[in-house]
Amino acid sequence: MATTEQDTSTTEAPAADAPVFTLELTQDQKDIRDWVHGFAADVLRPAAHEWDEKEATPWPIIEEAAKIGLYSFDGLAQFFGDPTGLTMPIVNEELFWGDAGLGMAIMGTGLAVAAIAGQGTGEQMGEWIPRCFGTAGDLKVAAFCASEPNAGSDVSNVRTTAKYDEATDEWVLNGQKAWATNGGISDVHVIIASVDPTLGSRGHAGFIVPMSEAKGIEQGAKVSKHGLRASHTADVHLDDCRIPAGYVLGGKEKLDERIARVREGKKSKSQAAMQTFEASRPTVGSQAIGIARAAYEYALDYAKEREQFGKKIIENQAIAFALADMKVEIDAARLLVWRASWMGRTGQKFENAEGSMSKLKAGEVATWATERAMHILGGNGYTREYPVERWHRDAKIYTIFEGTSEIQRMVIARAISGMQIR
Numbered sequence: 001m002a003t004t005e006q007d008t009s010t011t012e013a014p015a016a017d018a019p020v021f022t023l024e025l026t027q028d029q030k031d032i033r034d035w036v037h038g039f040a041a042d043v044l045r046p047a048a049h050e051w052d053e054k055e056a057t058p059w060p061i062i063e064e065a066a067k068i069g070l071y072s073f074d075g076l077a078q079f080f081g082d083p084t085g086l087t088m089p090i091v092n093e094e095l096f097w098g099d100a101g102l103g104m105a106i107m108g109t110g111l112a113v114a115a116i117a118g119q120g121t122g123e124q125m126g127e128w129i130p131r132c133f134g135t136a137g138d139l140k141v142a143a144f145c146a147s148e149p150n151a152g153s154d155v156s157n158v159r160t161t162a163k164y165d166e167a168t169d170e171w172v173l174n175g176q177k178a179w180a181t182n183g184g185i186s187d188v189h190v191i192i193a194s195v196d197p198t199l200g201s202r203g204h205a206g207f208i209v210p211m212s213e214a215k216g217i218e219q220g221a222k223v224s225k226h227g228l229r230a231s232h233t234a235d236v237h238l239d240d241c242r243i244p245a246g247y248v249l250g251g252k253e254k255l256d257e258r259i260a261r262v263r264e265g266k267k268s269k270s271q272a273a274m275q276t277f278e279a280s281r282p283t284v285g286s287q288a289i290g291i292a293r294a295a296y297e298y299a300l301d302y303a304k305e306r307e308q309f310g311k312k313i314i315e316n317q318a319i320a321f322a323l324a325d326m327k328v329e330i331d332a333a334r335l336l337v338w339r340a341s342w343m344g345r346t347g348q349k350f351e352n353a354e355g356s357m358s359k360l361k362a363g364e365v366a367t368w369a370t371e372r373a374m375h376i377l378g379g380n381g382y383t384r385e386y387p388v389e390r391w392h393r394d395a396k397i398y399t400i401f402e403g404t405s406e407i408q409r410m411v412i413a414r415a416i417s418g419m420q421i422r
Contacts, residue, residue, distance in 0.1 A: 011316045023338075025090075029082070033090050039070060040098025048099035049232035052390055058105050058230050059139070059186060065106045066139055073130050076113060085345025089286030096290030100394035101230030103287065105141075108181040108231055109133065112142035112190045114280055117250040119206050128208055143186040145177035145236050149165065152179075153407050155192075156200040156296050160238060162193035162207055164245065164252075171207060171248060173241040176220065179401070183234040184219020187212050190249070195259060202262045206249035209241060216241030227393035280402060281355040282340040285362030288398040289334050292366040295373035295391045296326045302377055319376060326369045333362040353408075353415035360408035363398035370395045 006320040025033070044063050051058045065071035079088045095103035109132050116128050134140030160175025173193055177183065196203035209217055209326045216324040220235030245252050300323050303314035313319050340358040343350060350356075370392040374381035381388045413421040 020217075025086070026084075029084075029087055029090060032079070032087055033094055036070065036091050036094040037097070039065070039068065040094050040103075042099030044095070044102045048102060048230075048387065048390070049384070051105075052099075052101055052183035053229075055224065055229045056142075057232045058102055061102050061230075062106055062139060062141070066133075066136060071106050071109075073113075073133050076110060079350050082115075083345065085341040086338055088283055089151040089289075089341050092283055092286040093290040093293070097285040097294045098290075099230070100287065100291050100391070101228045103290070104231035107287075109142040109143035109180065110283070111280060112188060114393040115206055116143055116208070116249065117244070120208075121249075121251050122197045124208070124249065124251075128188055131210070132186075134187070135180075140187045141185060141187040142190070143180050143182040143184075143236070144190045145165075145183060146192040147179045148176060149178050152410065153404055155204075158192060158194050158201070158204060159197075160191065160193040160403055161194050161197065162191075162205065162248075164195075164410040165242075168242070169245045170242045171245060173207060173209065173216070173238045173243070175238050175363075177238070179223060179233055180236050183236040184211075184222075185232055189217065189236060190234075195255065196263075199259070199262050203259065206257050207243060208247045208249065209238075209243055214241055214243050225397075226414070227395070227397055260321045267300075281359040282337050282344060284402050285333065285337040285340070285358040285397065288359075288362040288366035288395065289337060291329060291391050291395045291398075292326075292330050292333070292362075292369040295370040295388055295395075296323070296330055298386075298391075299323065299326070299373035299376040299387060302380075313376070322372050322376065326372055330369060333358070333365045336361050351415065353412040356403065356408040356411040356415075359398075359403065360405055360412070363395075363408075364405060366398050367392075378383065 043061065047058070047061060047240050051061070062071055069075045079091050082088070092103070092107060095106060113129055113132050116132075117125055120128070132140065132142035146155065146158070147300055148158055148160060151159065158175075160173065160177065162171045162173050164170075165172055168241050173191060175193065177191065180189075183189070186346055187210055189211060192204055193207055193208045194203050195205050211217055216239045218239075220237045223233040223235075225233060248255050300314075303319050303323060304312055306313045314323070336358040340350070340354045342348070343354055361391070370388060373388045377386060378387050383389065403411070410421055
């Protein structure tokens with residue numbers, strides 16, 4: 001005891017201005033979380049089964065989100081403006097806790113917005129980001145189009161081309177985009193195209209293609225999906241699609257300078273598609289966490305009510321331990337997402353691919369946790385009378401889109417080793 005007292009008395013108190021580490025949310029963050037959770041519980045959950053069955057864009061739901069400012073440029077700016085970076089993943093987790101398909105219908109526009117905000121000029125942001133959302137009486141959605149039939153994980157294999165026509169001061173785009181969220185039903189499409197195919201992904205650029213103005217862009221086949229069925233996904237075809245020279249993100253002069261540097265053998269600061277994916281990975285991870293949490297909470301309540309052999313099934317260690325593992329994994333995934341979100345918002349460098357870590361872990365946890373929930377519900381979990389089978393279907397895409405789990409592991413392996421893992 002004497003030694004302990006001596007040690008305590010000589011311990012220096014932290015400086016008054018020393019930074020304090022806390023995981024406590026601010027009151028603003030709590031208020032936004034509760035506001036979005038209420039919308040998810042009252043609007044999304046009751047409508048989830050209907051729109052999953054319809055496999056159609058839920059415009060009435062998007063309109064409800066717009067009425068309260070949840071689907072809007074101002075709302076998105078507020079979420080992103082949080083200096084800690086946590087409000088955006090908090091909002092997404094709550095929305096996707098409500099329903100992933102409806103959540104994606106509301107938040108899918110955000111990927112195009114992220115591309116414009118991350119790569120565009122101030123003038124482009126001011127003009128095009130509001131147009132991604134439209135107005136109260138004329139709602140719009142936007143689409144980010146990077147993937148192609150032969151360029152999913154391998155973004156360097158993009159074959160859509162953008163050629164500059166000096167005679168008309170226009171870009172001419174040709175190609176096909178695949179699996180585009182809101183593809184073909186959007187006013188604003190952000191198209192990733194190759195300006196110089198010999199440079200691989202370093203020769204790519206992002207182009208704004210407004211469907212209401214440009215000719216030569218049209219929707220291709222709509223995709224019938226395993227999950228996220230309330231979110232529209234389709235191919236987009238570009239056939240001699242002409243847009244003004246100023247519609248390249250960042251401006252033509254900046255693009256010409258970047259391409260010139262790459263041709264001289266110098267490093268390019270960013271790649272058009274990858275820059276957007278790097279910024280969005282923690283947000284995508286938070287969506288997966290929302291699905292996983294929904295399944296966990298439902299399975300926990302079910303296990304506390306369901307009786308077999310004269311006792312609640314949660315009284316069996318097998319069930320109780322499965323639920324305990326689900327809670328641990330979900331909370332661990334959330335911490336990775338929050339860390340990556342904070343790092344991205346505060347300009348911390350992802351030395352160990354922390355963004356990829358968050359998306360990898362969250363996607364894997366979502367698929368695993370929803371499968372566990374189905375198992376806990378037994379036969380009921382396999383039927384459409386209960387929501388866990390829908391959550392299981394919705395979760396699977398999070399190990400596939402915006403970088404498969406294998407791609408995330410490769411990115412992480414390269415980061416921690418400093419070697420070109422293939």
